[in-house]
Amino acid sequence: MKAVLCKQFGPPSSLVVEDIAPPQLGPTDVRIAIHAAGVNFPDTLIITGAYQNKPPFPFTPGMEVGGIITEIGPKVTTVKVGDRVMATTGTGGFAEQCAAAEASVYVIPDSMDFVSAAAFPVTYGTTYHALVDRGQLKPGEWLLVHGAGGGVGISAVEVGKLLGARVIATAGSAEKLETARQYGAEALINYRTENIRDRVKEITGDAGADVVYDPVGGDVFDQSLRCTAWKGRLLVIGFASGRIPQAPANLLLIKGFSVVGVYWGSFTVHEPEKSRANFRTLLDLVAEGKIKPHVSATWPLEGAPEALQALIDRKVTGKAVITVRQS
Numbered sequence: 001m002k003a004v005l006c007k008q009f010g011p012p013s014s015l016v017v018e019d020i021a022p023p024q025l026g027p028t029d030v031r032i033a034i035h036a037a038g039v040n041f042p043d044t045l046i047i048t049g050a051y052q053n054k055p056p057f058p059f060t061p062g063m064e065v066g067g068i069i070t071e072i073g074p075k076v077t078t079v080k081v082g083d084r085v086m087a088t089t090g091t092g093g094f095a096e097q098c099a100a101a102e103a104s105v106y107v108i109p110d111s112m113d114f115v116s117a118a119a120f121p122v123t124y125g126t127t128y129h130a131l132v133d134r135g136q137l138k139p140g141e142w143l144l145v146h147g148a149g150g151g152v153g154i155s156a157v158e159v160g161k162l163l164g165a166r167v168i169a170t171a172g173s174a175e176k177l178e179t180a181r182q183y184g185a186e187a188l189i190n191y192r193t194e195n196i197r198d199r200v201k202e203i204t205g206d207a208g209a210d211v212v213y214d215p216v217g218g219d220v221f222d223q224s225l226r227c228t229a230w231k232g233r234l235l236v237i238g239f240a241s242g243r244i245p246q247a248p249a250n251l252l253l254i255k256g257f258s259v260v261g262v263y264w265g266s267f268t269v270h271e272p273e274k275s276r277a278n279f280r281t282l283l284d285l286v287a288e289g290k291i292k293p294h295v296s297a298t299w300p301l302e303g304a305p306e307a308l309q310a311l312i313d314r315k316v317t318g319k320a321v322i323t324v325r326q327s
Helices: 041-046 114-118 121-134 151-162 174-182 196-203 218-224 249-255 264-270 272-287 301-312
Strands: 002-005 016-019 029-039 064-072 084-088 097-101 105-107 142-145 166-171 187-190 209-214 228-236 258-261 295-300 319-323
Touching: 002 301, 016 301, 029 084, 029 114, 029 121, 029 301, 041 301, 064 097, 064 114, 084 097, 084 114, 084 121, 105 272, 114 295, 114 319, 121 151, 121 209, 121 228, 121 264, 121 272, 142 151, 151 166, 151 174, 151 209, 166 174, 166 196, 174 187, 187 196, 196 218, 209 218, 218 228, 228 249, 264 272, 295 301, 301 319
Parallel strands: 142 166, 142 209, 166 187, 209 228, 228 258, 295 319
Antiparallel strands: 002 016, 029 064, 029 097, 029 319, 064 084, 084 105
């Protein structure tokens, strides 16, 4: 089978596409003929050695896929050959086939195409866990979403609106802000031309944001510390800016808000049943036509390096997806 390989840490241009043996299955694994694979920011980190997980060389990046089950291990009971599924894989997604643990595989609604399925698990899994489990977002609260032009950001705008929040979106271009508006944001902030703290105070009548969804870190986090409401929750999703910020304890004391870590990968390990329940809810919303990933660009398997570079260069609105087979 063809697969994208990382043979040494480096930029996307160092990746190669080669023929390799199909992965072996364990007793609780399934084999998936991959139709599409989602591209995520952690993929850009894992190939450079900057991610917390460092698989042995050579490895295939790609942590989420959509496709059809072609084989199951002897202890698999919840899915069957022929099922249309999405799955999280950690690595191995940028290939024609992958092996995935049964616990990370979800049958998708008939109405869901494979490109949407491949763009779904990481962003929506992260967002739902962040807003519902960790942020305890309530109807009528102000939700400030940073990086609202990216995959997790757009999903946070969409899910936040669905949960009844009033959504403020920040992004670095008019195009990305317009997409956030289409997904439910009622107030927009261009962080390149506007001060986030001042604008949030203005929009909320000086009250601040009740919940802040921050996958950016750096200066954006610093400004969020100063515009989070009393008893607010500042959700730490990631550090796309490249700088890991710090929160002065005196601000937490005086302003009475919480900084809350959100690591969806650990959540799926520590609370697998809760994670699966979240996905059942999310896929019901997909079937009802209430949520759908925003996929702005697709590349063939051989174009995976270009897709990763486009993500690094912030040229992608929403999600980028690798298409492996014609659906």
